[in-house]
Amino acid sequence: MTEMMQNNFSNFETFLKEGERLDDLQLDGAFIISHKDKYCFTSDSVMLANSVITNNKSKIVDLCSGGGIISILIGLKKNCSQVIGVELQSDMADMATRSVKMNGLEEKVKILNYDVKNISEIIPNGYADIVVCNPPYYKVNSGEIRENQNIAISRHEIALSLEELVQNTSKILKFGGMFYMVHKAERLAEVICTLTKYNLIPKQIYTITTNDNDNVDTFIVISKLGAKHGLTVKNIKHD
Numbered sequence: 001m002t003e004m005m006q007n008n009f010s011n012f013e014t015f016l017k018e019g020e021r022l023d024d025l026q027l028d029g030a031f032i033i034s035h036k037d038k039y040c041f042t043s044d045s046v047m048l049a050n051s052v053i054t055n056n057k058s059k060i061v062d063l064c065s066g067g068g069i070i071s072i073l074i075g076l077k078k079n080c081s082q083v084i085g086v087e088l089q090s091d092m093a094d095m096a097t098r099s100v101k102m103n104g105l106e107e108k109v110k111i112l113n114y115d116v117k118n119i120s121e122i123i124p125n126g127y128a129d130i131v132v133c134n135p136p137y138y139k140v141n142s143g144e145i146r147e148n149q150n151i152a153i154s155r156h157e158i159a160l161s162l163e164e165l166v167q168n169t170s171k172i173l174k175f176g177g178m179f180y181m182v183h184k185a186e187r188l189a190e191v192i193c194t195l196t197k198y199n200l201i202p203k204q205i206y207t208i209t210t211n212d213n214d215n216v217d218t219f220i221v222i223s224k225l226g227a228k229h230g231l232t233v234k235n236i237k238h239d
Contacts, residue, residue, distance in 0.1 A: 015102045019093070030076055030103050032069060033095045039154035041069035043238065044218055045134045048182045048206065049073035052132055053218055054080040061086065061123060061172060063116050063133040063165065065210045066154060068096025068109075069089070070132055074110040085111045086119060087158055089150060117164050120171045132180040136160065137187075162187070163194055170198040170225060179223045183215040192221070201227040207235045 012022055013032050022031040023040070034040045049070045058080040062071045062113050064079065065085030075083050087093040093113035100109045114122055138156045153159050169179050183191050185207065192202055200223040207216040220236075 002078065012102050015098045016083065025073070025076075027076055029075075031099075032067060032072060033099045034067060035091075035095065035104070037148065038092065038095075038150045039066055041067060044182045045069045046073065047236070047238070048132060048134055048180060048220055049077070051206065051222070052078060052130060052180050053178075054078045054130065057081050058129045059127060060130045061119075061128040062147050063119070063131060063169065064088075064135050064154075065096060065111065066092050066134070068099050068111060068133060069094065071109050071111065072099055072103060072105065074132070076103065078126075079105065080108070085109065086114050087111065088113070088115050088118055088152060091150065092154075093220045097160040098115050104171070116168055117149070117158050119168050123172045124179040125171050128177055130172050130178050131173050132178065133165060134182050135165050137184045142199075148237055162190065163197075166194045166198050166200060170200055173200075173225045175196065175226045179225070180220065181223075182218055182220050185219055188219060194222070195223050199227055202231050203227060205231065205233045207233065209235060210238055221231070 005033055019037060020033050020035050022036045052074060056079050060074060060080055060083045062083060062085040065071050065087045068085050071083045071085035090113050093111050094203055096111045100106060100111060127205060136155055136157045140157055147155060173179060195202055202221050202223045204222040206220040208218045209216055
């Protein structure tokens with residue numbers, strides 16, 4: 001750990017509550033707050049954040065933002081006007097808010113504790129140039145839910161279905177705006193059908209495989225509201 005990182009780590013510890021820890025983002029001394037018993041970010045969120053293309057006028061909404069990893073990475077690495085993270089669970093939104101402040105991003109990134117199903121009540125229709133989301137991957141009836149409530153809501157469609165997510169994304173996204181989402185390969189057909197139903201036309205799909213396995217586990221789909229049909233598919237090898 002460099003001297004700057006060590007100094008940041010010591011200063012950032014004052015932001016922690018019981019059971020929480022600091023996770024190194026490996027980005028110029030930046031950290032994020034996580035909790036040992038709550039949902040923690042994965043490489044899927046990191047890859048999704050890295051895939052987003054922005055400009056200095058971009059207004060970005062990060063739905064199902066969890067502990068804020070995507071909002072914070074975009075805020076740190078991307079040129080944009082504003083990032084709004086929206087998270088249903090108040091404890092996760094609180095961690096995200098403190099992580100934003102901890103990394104000095106208050107002017108660029110804002111976290112809202114709100115239900116995505118009602119998002120158009122607080123974000124105007126057509127507001128966002130870009131919407132990004134790492135949603136719950138699994139349907140409620142897809143198997144036994146073994147996790148605690150916090151993790152279960154993050155992983156399973158208990159509070160928000162795929163269709164509800166896509167429908168509300170189409171409301172707050174401006175015409176011609178882009179929607180970036182990562183999801184499980186087993187639901188690819190369903191995802192494409194649902195996106196198309198709400199005029200979010202898939203333009204690019206990145207299938208994600210690991211170096212030791214050629215099977216596709218997850219994918220990133222980039223859709224454009226109101227676009228003409230036409231899709232390119234590429235593969236990403238992930239360590």
